[in-house]
Structure formats: structure tokens, C-alpha cells
Amino acid sequence: MTRLGANHLRHLPDGVRPDYALASQGIGILHIGLGAFHRAHQAAYTDAALAVQGGDWRIVAVSLRSTATVDALNAQDGLFTLIERGADGDRARVIGSIADAVAAARETEAVSARIARPEIRIVSLTVTEKAYGIDRAALDIDPDHPAVAADLARPDAPQGVIGLLVDGLRRRRDAGLEPPAILCCDNLPDNGALLRAGVLGFARHVDPALADWIDDNVVFPSSMVDRITPAATEETVQLAHRLTGYEDAAAIETEPFSQWVIEDRFPLGRPAWEAGGAIFVEDVQPYERMKLRMLNGAHSLIAYAGFLAGHAFVRDAMADRALASLVDRHMRAAARTVGALEGIDLDAYRQALVVRFANPAIAHQTHQIAMDGTEKLPLRILAPAQEALASGDDPAPYAFAVAAWMRYVLGRDERGDPYDLRDPRSGVLTRAIAGTDGSAAEIVQALNALPQLFPAELRNSATFRGQVETRLATLLSDGMRAAIAKEAT
Ligand code: CS2
Numbered sequence: 001m002t003r004l005g006a007n008h009l010r011h012l013p014d015g016v017r018p019d020y021a022l023a024s025q026g027i028g029i030l031h032i033g034l035g036a037f038h039r040a041h042q043a044a045y046t047d048a049a050l051a052v053q054g055g056d057w058r059i060v061a062v063s064l065r066s067t068a069t070v071d072a073l074n075a076q077d078g079l080f081t082l083i084e085r086g087a088d089g090d091r092a093r094v095i096g097s098i099a100d101a102v103a104a105a106r107e108t109e110a111v112s113a114r115i116a117r118p119e120i121r122i123v124s125l126t127v128t129e130k131a132y133g134i135d136r137a138a139l140d141i142d143p144d145h146p147a148v149a150a151d152l153a154r155p156d157a158p159q160g161v162i163g164l165l166v167d168g169l170r171r172r173r174d175a176g177l178e179p180p181a182i183l184c185c186d187n188l189p190d191n192g193a194l195l196r197a198g199v200l201g202f203a204r205h206v207d208p209a210l211a212d213w214i215d216d217n218v219v220f221p222s223s224m225v226d227r228i229t230p231a232a233t234e235e236t237v238q239l240a241h242r243l244t245g246y247e248d249a250a251a252i253e254t255e256p257f258s259q260w261v262i263e264d265r266f267p268l269g270r271p272a273w274e275a276g277g278a279i280f281v282e283d284v285q286p287y288e289r290m291k292l293r294m295l296n297g298a299h300s301l302i303a304y305a306g307f308l309a310g311h312a313f314v315r316d317a318m319a320d321r322a323l324a325s326l327v328d329r330h331m332r333a334a335a336r337t338v339g340a341l342e343g344i345d346l347d348a349y350r351q352a353l354v355v356r357f358a359n360p361a362i363a364h365q366t367h368q369i370a371m372d373g374t375e376k377l378p379l380r381i382l383a384p385a386q387e388a389l390a391s392g393d394d395p396a397p398y399a400f401a402v403a404a405w406m407r408y409v410l411g412r413d414e415r416g417d418p419y420d421l422r423d424p425r426s427g428v429l430t431r432a433i434a435g436t437d438g439s440a441a442e443i444v445q446a447l448n449a450l451p452q453l454f455p456a457e458l459r460n461s462a463t464f465r466g467q468v469e470t471r472l473a474t475l476l477s478d479g480m481r482a483a484i485a486k487e488a489t
Contacts, residue, residue, distance in 0.1 A: 004094065004246040006077035016244060018096030019051035022077075026056030027099050027119050028271070030180070032111070032161060033126035034063035034070065034101060040229040040254035042124055042185060044082055046097040048276035056119065057271040058099035062111050064127065064161070070101040072249035080250035081240040085361035091256075092243035104164070108157065115168025116175050121268035123168070124183040125195070126225075127161050129375040130424045132186075134162070134198035136378075137452075141201040148202065155206040162202045169199070169218060170210050179218045181266045185225045187296055189288050189379055192222035192263065221265040222284040224291050227258035228356060230364040255362055257352075261287040286341050293334035294346075295353055297380040297401070298327050302357065303369035304404035308413060308480040311366055318358040322488040326400065328354065333397040337384040371422040373405050374429070374453060381405075386457045389464060399467035400487050406447055406468070407475045409433060414479050425450075440473035 002008065009017050029046065031038055038061065046057055061078075063070050073080060078098035084091045102110050115123055133145025141148050147160025158164045165182065172179050182199070184191035199218070203211035232252050240251035260273065264280040274280070281287070299314070305326070306317030318324050331353060335346040385398035409429050412418050423429060432450060436442035448459050458464050474483045 001241065001247040002245075004076045004079050004081065004244070004248045006079065008246060009079075009094070009096075012094060012244060016092055016094055018047060018079075018094060020054060020096070022058075022096045022099075025050055025054060025058050027060055028055070028057040028269075029059045029122045029124060030062065030111075030114050030120045031059050031124045031126070032062045032064065032164070033128070033131075034061045034066070034073075035126060036229045036232055036252050036254075037225075037227070038126045038185075039080060039095065039098075039250070039252045040082060041225055041227045041258060041260065042126070043095050043097045044093075044258070045260060045273045045276035045278055046271050047093075047095045049271035049273050050097055052275035053272040055271060057097075059097050060100045060102060060114055060120075061098050062102045062104050062114075064104045064131070064159075067103040067106060069250055070103040073098060073101040076248065076250060079248075080252065081244055081246075081248045083236065083239055083243065083251065083253040084256045085253050085359070086256045087360055090239065090243060090361065092240065094244065104159070108159070111164045112158065112167040112171055115165070115180065116171035116177070118175075118177055121180050122183055122266065122270060123165065123180045124185055125161065126185045128372065129186060129188060129379070130372050131161050132188075132195070132198055133160060134194055134201070135452075136194065139194075139197040139201070141198050141205070151202070152205055162198050165199050166203050166206065166210070166214075169203075169214055170207065173210065173213050178268060179214075180268060181270070182218060182220045183223060183262075184220065185223055187225070187292060187376075187379070189292060189383070190222060190285055191288070192220040192284075196220040219265045219267060221263035222288070223263065224259070224261040224284050224287040226260070226291055226295065227254055228359075228362060228364060229254040230362060231368060233363075253362070255356060255359055257356055259291075286338065287344075290335075290338045290341060290344065290346070290349065292380055293337060293384045294331045294350060296376065297334050297384065298330050298353065298357070299369050300373070300376055300380050301330050301401040301404065302327060303366045304373075304401065304408045305480060305484060307366040307370055308404065308407060308475075309484060310414075310481075314357050314364040314366060314369070315360055315362065317366060318354070320484070322484045324354070325488045326397070326484060327357070330397045330401065333388060333393065334384050336393055337387045337391075367419065367422075370408060372424065373408070373421075374423050374425045374450075377402070377405060378453065378455070382453075382455055382458060385464065386455050389457065389461055395464050396467055399464060400471050403468050403471035403475055403483075404480070406443055406472050407480070409447065410443075438476075440469050440476055444469045444472060
């Protein structure tokens with residue numbers, strides 16, 4: 001098998017090969033978080049922009065933890081195959097926008113030093129919710145977050161996202177250069193403002209003058225990103241080989257749909273991302289609410305309820321009619337908290353989500369989405385639940401999702417087999433559960449009492465607690481399938 005690489009590009013058919021001369025496009029973006037999502041999303045939009053308009057906008061992609069993807073990409077001159085999989089077939093395209101990949105764990109100074117290089121005009125991020133360590137309520141850093149704590153102790157040798165950004169910006173200021181725009185692409189509401197608060201909070205602790213410079217000079221546009229992208233598997237690599245004829249250890253599969261809504265604030269310029277379909281707006285927040293609450297909220301419901309009902313993949317959960325009806329109910333409830341959005345028909349958006357979730361070609365594991373529940377739940381489920389309650393809407397759909405999560409936190413499936421919770425607070429969760437008598441009432445009480453999880457309005461609402469407890473009791477006594485059937489009638 002021949003490995004994908006720049007000198008084979010000319011053998012690839014039109015439409016598969018990047019439509020521009022890679023070597024003549026310089027670097028303009030440093031991206032942190034080299035997971036599947038970045039490769040299926042921002043890297044693909046940048047590739048489309050380069051094809052249409054060119055420009056020095058190729059990407060240096062940094063992986064904070066893994067070295068395997070970095071090595072795979074560098075062995076392929078940064079090239080990788082993106083496979084779009086839909087009900088009507090698979091389509092492969094080789095993406096050329098990544099110029100270089102860096103493993104932060106191996107090259108500790110490389111990230112901040114690169115941020116300070118003049119050609120870097122945008123720093124973008126997809127590091128997942130849990131990596132930031134920002135206290136959303138205080139709009140400051142969370143000093144107890146492990147990476148934040150470590151970086152506060154050694155701000156000159158940062159390893160976490162916020163520490164790296166602040167150190168990079170410091171070097172940039174010291175070099176007398178204008179700062180890059182910092183573009184958060186994670187599923188967080190108001191993600192630009194949130195990241196700004198975290199970066200400023202950290203800088204205030206370590207260098208107040210730097211904090212002032214950041215405050216005055218650095219822009220943090222918000223963005224809403226969307227593309228359902230499961231983790232790559234051995235099958236992805238085989239499929240890439242079948243479709244292109246080349247071996248590709250960094251191949252990714254994704255759905256045909258993708259969306260990117262961005263605030264157009266890039267003082268040093270940006271790629272023509274419109275070429276890939278990006279939309280530029282004044283205010284991203286309403287789009288983020290829609291996506292987080294309807295797509296991601298429903299996804300979490302599918303993850304917990306589906307996983308425990310024995311559905312390994314989202315598409316299987318959608319084939320379960322009773323569960324699919326709860327997904328629909330959940331999205332309708334979430335839409336009521338979103339409000340009117342110019343140019344968007346929320347009914348059509350919901351219907352499109354049903355089709356996307358059911359995509360027979362995408363094997364998106366419920367266990368993958370179930371990961372990091374303590375990070376995801378407050379944004380996707382608890383925030384709209386709180387608003388529903390305040391506005392007099394029935395919060396039952398959210399109560400069911402929360403009960404499903406609580407059942408999931410027990411860490412054993414209905415056959416008694418254990419599974420990995422994969423949550424940054426899994427130790428805390430397990431200890432909280434161990435201190436109960438196993439009844440729904442005590443489990444609700446224990447999980448409700450965890451700090452920084454349930455908002456006070458929900459914790460103190462007899463209605464919501466009662467709804468969660470009744471549902472959890474059914475789950476414990478009758479199992480998930482019976483609970484879904486009961487809820488759906
Ligand atoms: C999913 C998201 O894993 C998860 O939590 O809900 O990754 C989802 O697939 C993306 O946000 C889709 O854009």
C-alpha cells in the first residue's frame with residue numbers, strides 16, 4: 001500500500017485532490033486541538049477557501065496530548081482524507097490545508113513560540129469543553145482546574161490551553177506585533193466572550209500589564225460549529241484506501257452536513273471561509289443556543305437513554321420509535337427556549353436533525369457522546385431546563401434526560417456490566433453515588449448537591465426534582481426501555 005503524500009497528489013482524480021498548489025500557500029493559522037472534528041470542519045473550510053481564493057492561510061495544527069495523529073499527518077505532508085458519508089454513498093476528498101502538525105507534549109515551547117510568529121494571524125481552538133478551566137459563573141479562570149493550577153504555578157512553561165494562549169500573547173506583545181484573533185470553536189455558549197474572560201483572568205494573575213494589553217488589543221470572535229464527526233476507526237482507514245487508493249492513517253469520516261457561523265472580527269484578515277459555506281453574522285449567540293440546546297441537548301438524551309437501552313450508535317437509537325419520539329419532544333421543548341431566529345426555521349432545523357441523527361452511514365457511538373456529562377449537561381440540558389421552568393413551560397423533557405444521565409452515572413448497564421464514565425469528575429460522581437442507599441431519592445439528592453453542576457433554580461425546584469426523581473425511580477425499577485415507553489405515552 002502506498003502512503004498518501006504530496007508527491008502523489010497529481011495521481012488523484014479532480015474533485016478529490018486539493019485544488020491549489022500547496023507549497024505556494026504560506027501559513028496563517030495556528031490551531032490547537034487536532035482531533036477528528038477540526039479535520040472535518042475548520043480544516044475543510046480552510047481548504048475550500050484556499051481553493052477559491054488562495055492566500056497564506058494554511059494551518060499549523062497542534063495536538064495537546066496525542067502524538068499519533070501528529071506523526072501520521074507529518075508522514076503524509078499534512079494531507080488526510082475526509083470522507084463524507086450519507087445515505088446515498090461516500091465521497092472522499094483529500095484536504096491540503098494543514099501544513100504542519102505539532103505535538104505540544106513533545107515540543108513544549110513550540111506552541112507559544114509559534115503564536116508569536118508574525119505570520120500567525122488567527123489562533124483557533126477545538127479542545128473540548130473540559131480543557132478550558134473557565135468558571136462560567138464568575139467569568140474567570142477556575143484555579144482548581146488541573147491545567148490552570150499547573151500553569152498558574154509555572155506560567156513560563158504552560159501546558160494547558162489558557163496558559164499557552166497567555167504565554168503566546170505575551171511573547172507576541174514583547175515582539176511588538178499585533179495580536180492574532182483568537183477563535184474558539186468549541187460547543188460553549190458565547191464561546192468568544194467566555195474564552196476572553198478566561199484568558200484575561202489568567203493574565204491578571206500572572207501579569208496585570210499583559211492583561212491590560214490583551215483587554216485593549218485582542219479580539220475573540222464567537223463561532224458556532226457543527227458537523228457530526230465520530231471518532232475514526234480501522235474501518236475509516238480501510239474506506240479511505242478503497243476510495244483513494246492510498247493508505248491514510250489520519251483519515252476521518254463525517255456527515256455531509258456542516259455549518260459554521262462566525263462573528264466577522266479578524267483584524268489581521270481571514271481566509272475566505274464563505275467558500276466552504278461559512279456564514280458571517282453580528283451576533284452568534286442565538287445560533288449557538290439553537291445548536292447547543294436542540295442538537296447537542298438531544299444528542300445527550302440519545303447518548304444516556306440510548307446507551308442504557310442497548311443502542312451502541314445514535315442511528316440505532318433513532319430507529320427505536322419510542323426513543324425517537326422523545327428526541328423529537330426534547331427538540332421541540334428546546335426550540336421553545338431559543339426564540340425566533342432570523343432566516344432560520346426551527347421546525348425545518350429540527351426535522352433536518354432527525355435525518356442527520358438517523359444517517360445510516362454514520363456510526364456515532366452513544367458512549368462517545370455520553371463522555372464528559374458534567375461539562376456538557378449544564379450547557380445543553382440544565383440551562384434550557386431552568387429557562388423552561390421560569391417561563392412556565394413543562395420541564396419534563398429535561399427531567400427525563402437528567403434522570404437518564406443520573407442512571408448512567410451508576411456506571412453499570414442493566415446486565416450489571418461496568419463501563420467507563422469518561423468524565424473529568426468521575427471520581428466525585430462515583431463517591432457521591434457510593435454514599436447513597438441506591439434509592440432514586442438519595443441519588444438525586446447526592447448529585448444535586450455537587451458544586452457547580454445544577455443551577456440553584458433547578459436544585460431548589462420541588463417540581464423539577466420531583467420529576468427527575470420519579471423518572472429515576474422508574475429507571476431503577478423497570479429499566480430504560482420500560483422508562484422510555486412510559487415517558488413516550
Ligand atoms: C456531540 C457533539 O459528542 C458530543 O457531545 O454532541 O460532538 C456533536 O456531534 C457536535 O457538536 C456536532 O456538531
